[in-house]
Amino acid sequence: MRGGLADLRVLEVTDESGEIAGRLLAGMGAEVVKLEPPGGSPSRRIGPFYGDDPHPDRSLHFWHYNVGKRSASVDLTRAEGRDVLTRLAAAANVIVAAGSPAELEARGVLEGEQLRRANPGLILVTITPFGLDGPWRDRPATDLTLMALGGSMAVCGYGPGPEGVYDTPPLTCAGWQAYQTASIYALHGLLGAVIARARHGRGQDVEVSVHEAATSITEWHVPQYVFARQVSPRAILGQQFRARDGIWVSTIIPEFLGPHVVPRLLELLAADGLDGPLRAPPRDRARFYALVGTALEAYCARHTADEIYRAGQGQGFPWAPIRTADENLDDPHLHDRGFWIPVRHPELDREFLYAGGPFIAPACPWHFGRRPPLLGEHTEEVLAAAGIDADERRRLRAAGLIA
Amino acid sequence: MASVREGPLAGIRIVDLTRLGYGAQATALCGVMGAEVIRVESRTRPDPVRLMPPFVPLPGDELPKEPGLAAVATADKGFNRGGIFFKYNTGGKRSVALNLKDPRGLDLLRRLITRADVLTESFSAGALVRMGLPYEELRRLKTDLVYVSMSGLGHRGRDSAHVTLGPTAQALTGLTYMLGLPGRRPAGWSFSYLDHMGGYLGACAILLGLHHRSLTGEGQHIDVSQIEPGIPLAGPAALDRQANGRSYRRPETPPGNRSPAPPMAPHNVYRCAGREEWVAIACRDDADWRRLRAAMDNPEWARDPRFDAVAGRQAHEDELDERIAAWTASRERYAVADQLAAAGVPAAAVQDAHDRVERDPQLRAREYFVPLRHAETGDWPLERPPFRLSDGDVHPGGTIRRGPPCLGEDTHAVLRDLLGLADAEIAALTEAGVLA
Numbered sequence: 055m056r057g058g059l060a061d062l063r064v065l066e067v068t069d070e071s072g073e074i075a076g077r078l079l080a081g082m083g084a085e086v087v088k089l090e091p092p093g094g095s096p097s098r099r100i101g102p103f104y105g106d107d108p109h110p111d112r113s114l115h116f117w118h119y120n121v122g123k124r125s126a127s128v129d130l131t132r133a134e135g136r137d138v139l140t141r142l143a144a145a146a147n148v149i150v151a152a153g154s155p156a157e158l159e160a161r162g163v164l165e166g167e168q169l170r171r172a173n174p175g176l177i178l179v180t181i182t183p184f185g186l187d188g189p190w191r192d193r194p195a196t197d198l199t200l201m202a203l204g205g206s207m208a209v210c211g212y213g214p215g216p217e218g219v220y221d222t223p224p225l226t227c228a229g230w231q232a233y234q235t236a237s238i239y240a241l242h243g244l245l246g247a248v249i250a251r252a253r254h255g256r257g258q259d260v261e262v263s264v265h266e267a268a269t270s271i272t273e274w275h276v277p278q279y280v281f282a283r284q285v286s287p288r289a290i291l292g293q294q295f296r297a298r299d300g301i302w303v304s305t306i307i308p309e310f311l312g313p314h315v316v317p318r319l320l321e322l323l324a325a326d327g328l329d330g331p332l333r334a335p336p337r338d339r340a341r342f343y344a345l346v347g348t349a350l351e352a353y354c355a356r357h358t359a360d361e362i363y364r365a366g367q368g369q370g371f372p373w374a375p376i377r378t379a380d381e382n383l384d385d386p387h388l389h390d391r392g393f394w395i396p397v398r399h400p401e402l403d404r405e406f407l408y409a410g411g412p413f414i415a416p417a418c419p420w421h422f423g424r425r426p427p428l429l430g431e432h433t434e435e436v437l438a439a440a441g442i443d444a445d446e447r448r449r450l451r452a453a454g455l456i457a
Numbered sequence: 458m459a460s461v462r463e464g465p466l467a468g469i470r471i472v473d474l475t476r477l478g479y480g481a482q483a484t485a486l487c488g489v490m491g492a493e494v495i496r497v498e499s500r501t502r503p504d505p506v507r508l509m510p511p512f513v514p515l516p517g518d519e520l521p522k523e524p525g526l527a528a529v530a531t532a533d534k535g536f537n538r539g540g541i542f543f544k545y546n547t548g549g550k551r552s553v554a555l556n557l558k559d560p561r562g563l564d565l566l567r568r569l570i571t572r573a574d575v576l577t578e579s580f581s582a583g584a585l586v587r588m589g590l591p592y593e594e595l596r597r598l599k600t601d602l603v604y605v606s607m608s609g610l611g612h613r614g615r616d617s618a619h620v621t622l623g624p625t626a627q628a629l630t631g632l633t634y635m636l637g638l639p640g641r642r643p644a645g646w647s648f649s650y651l652d653h654m655g656g657y658l659g660a661c662a663i664l665l666g667l668h669h670r671s672l673t674g675e676g677q678h679i680d681v682s683q684i685e686p687g688i689p690l691a692g693p694a695a696l697d698r699q700a701n702g703r704s705y706r707r708p709e710t711p712p713g714n715r716s717p718a719p720p721m722a723p724h725n726v727y728r729c730a731g732r733e734e735w736v737a738i739a740c741r742d743d744a745d746w747r748r749l750r751a752a753m754d755n756p757e758w759a760r761d762p763r764f765d766a767v768a769g770r771q772a773h774e775d776e777l778d779e780r781i782a783a784w785t786a787s788r789e790r791y792a793v794a795d796q797l798a799a800a801g802v803p804a805a806a807v808q809d810a811h812d813r814v815e816r817d818p819q820l821r822a823r824e825y826f827v828p829l830r831h832a833e834t835g836d837w838p839l840e841r842p843p844f845r846l847s848d849g850d851v852h853p854g855g856t857i858r859r860g861p862p863c864l865g866e867d868t869h870a871v872l873r874d875l876l877g878l879a880d881a882e883i884a885a886l887t888e889a890g891v892l893a
Contacts, residue, residue: 246465266843379631379691
């Protein structure tokens with residue numbers, strides 16, 4: 055591949071928290087080598103698994119986040135393993151590391167200045183729970199605790215019962231969104247550093263805090279406090295109704311879309327004879343929207359989620375069925391755009407469609423050049439390319455430093 | 458100390474037609490890294506976010522002393538006091554007011570494009586074409602332009618006319634379904650997570666386009682959709698269906714706050730003393746569980762061998778959660794978090810916006826909130842991006858260390874300094890309503 059990120063040679067030293075960064079870099083054309091501990095990355099043990107077989111090469115979680123990468127297994131917790139890392143780093147130009155500061159230190163990927171002695175252009179990206187300073191730097195954390203601190207849980211979940219008492223807790227979204235958010239921010243710093251390096255030739259450190267990333271994603275909630283000293287209660291997003299096929303549909307109607315909204319809504323409801331109560335709308339907005347809600351609930355009960363999606367969008371409304379991610383495999387629009395990328399798994403003699411890129415960049419198209427790596431599949435070629443010869447590789451292997 | 462290092466995007470100029478949250482956040486991220494971002498906007502068709510509550514008080518206005526749920530005033534506040542605009546438009550963006558319905562306004566936009574490295578917009582697909590600015594024309598104005606469009610479902614594909622807001626995109630991607638309790642209706646995100654993430658991946662598109670241009674000399678039209686950034690965030694569900702014939706839509710999904718994969722338990726939030734105060738606790742493994750048990754003073758129930766291994770704790774997770782909640786119920790949430798964290802167990806208070814701004818010691822120590830000046834309303838704390846560079850300036854005020862722009866604040870300066878218009882020309886255009 056020409057262009058894109060084809061000039062980036064990335065070493066990835068991450069636990070499960072930073073893997074999506076490498077996935078996106080690979081898709082944009084970078085060569086990404088995942089350095090895994092001898093038993094394999096922790097994410098290889100996360101289900102679901104192909105055929106429900108918990109083999110380290112069959113984790114679908116691992117596949118999803120590691121497609122397009124290569125794998126070299128090196129024990130970075132031992133000094134000689136860290137020597138190998140130093141030599142790999144001299145041949146790379148970016149390192150992406152994620153985990154706690156203690157884990158990164160133990161793997162030799164906390165000190166950018168040291169690694170840059172052999173390679174002044176090296177960019178070292180660290181993704182840690184709280185960043186590399188501050189009173190909470192070394193606190194243990196998971197995505198759940200970081201989402202709790204970040205503020206989204208306080209406002210996500212079900213509303214209170216009729217007595218005003220909550221009978222359900224604040225909720226987080228599945229899929230580790232604090233980690234995902236931080237990993238995307240890591241790409242901004244990384245690509246910024248790459249662009250700066252093209253200008254001045256120097257590498258640098260990029261430091262990302264997952265806590266700050268999770269704090270940044272709550273839309274109006276911080277402004278609402280800063281400017282109005284208000285704190286919103288926890289509630290579900292309004293205007294969701296159940297369609298005839300049991301699938302819920304999001305039918306928000308934002309007024310800022312313009313004055314055409316109400317007539318178009320009436321037109322849509324009129325086809326089912328549900329527009330009557332809205333023909334002479336009450337002046338009170340709350341009452342009006344209560345009537346809209348009643349009409350939409352009845353409308354949705356008569357149609358499938360996909361019918362409602364298409365009818366609402368046909369009127370210019372930002373409506374959508376509440377899908378699961380896999381249901382997007384059936385969306386013809388995404389196929390038109392080439393979003394699902396076929397990737398062959400020769401060992402299984404099968405091809406799988408992987409979720410592709412977040413955009414279409416025609417001059418440097420998204421690509422996953424290879425299926426997710428088998429554990430240690432590329433150890434030999436990666437070390438050889440860094441100038442570690444066959445004798446030394448044999449010695450390292452015998453010592454259990456590489457696998 | 459006082460000297461400002463160069464930002465990594467120094468020398469890059471973005472002409473920015475984005476509106477709302479998703480588009481605006483993409484260019485804000487470039488501004489915080491030192492790009493010059495010129496927002497082109499108009500009073501004739503203002504960005505709705507400029508008009509939305511919460512409204513920013515004027516200097517001298519009194520803020521309520523205590524957090525509360527008072528109704529928001531909705532009287533006309535002009536174009537510069539929409540509070541969410543402040544979040545989306547950091548990075549020292551400039552604002553140039555152009556009425557693009559006037560051919561002279563459109564001509565000024567075309568001249569700005571000739572001086573741009575990047576053009577961004579978040580209109581519906583086809584809007585720029587209708588303005589006479591298809592990509593072929595943009596390329597004619599600036600050969601190596603990086604043009605990044607950020608529409609709902611993208612410019613290509615049969616449903617390109619569909620419109621999205623954050624909640625729409627979240628519903629389609631699977632991220633709404635993934636937030637809720639099993640057996641109940643989806644709760645979903647109560648705000649626009651994908652305005653953020655769509656915007657952040659839009660920023661990646663800009664950066665990729667710039668780097669590609671530096672390698673090859675060529676520009677391109679990058680077509681960003683708001684849902685394609687979100688589908689990969691929803692995890693391996695599509696692979697599970699292909700490999701195992703299993704959809705994510707099944708009775709035990711979503712898992713609420715629990716963690717079936719990887720197996721972790723306890724993994725939930727627990728009610729503490731006070732009104733709606735909660736603490737999150739996550740045991741990553743059996744060793745964490747033993748630490749938690751010790752921190753709770755080894756109660757008899759917790760020594761039950763059913764709870765020794767994670768499989769047992771998951772098999773009896775309702776009971777486990779009830780027991781832990783009984784322990785936290787009389788305790789203060791930060792005290793529980795501090796005690797458990799000191800014992801090595803991941804734990805944290807469930808924080809709201811007040812807690813983050815006023816209380817969170819980590820955010821305070823790292824100066825997450827930075828005061829910036831806004832011409833009409835004064836100094837306000839705005840959020841720093843969560844990444845820092847050791848050898849490059851990253852700042853929410855951008856190179857010019859300024860808060861979000863008032864509408865048209867920089868019209869005169871940009872037309873004069875960048876396009877070389879004479880003051881008299883600018884005055885005439887103002888008089889004619891072109892700079893509105």
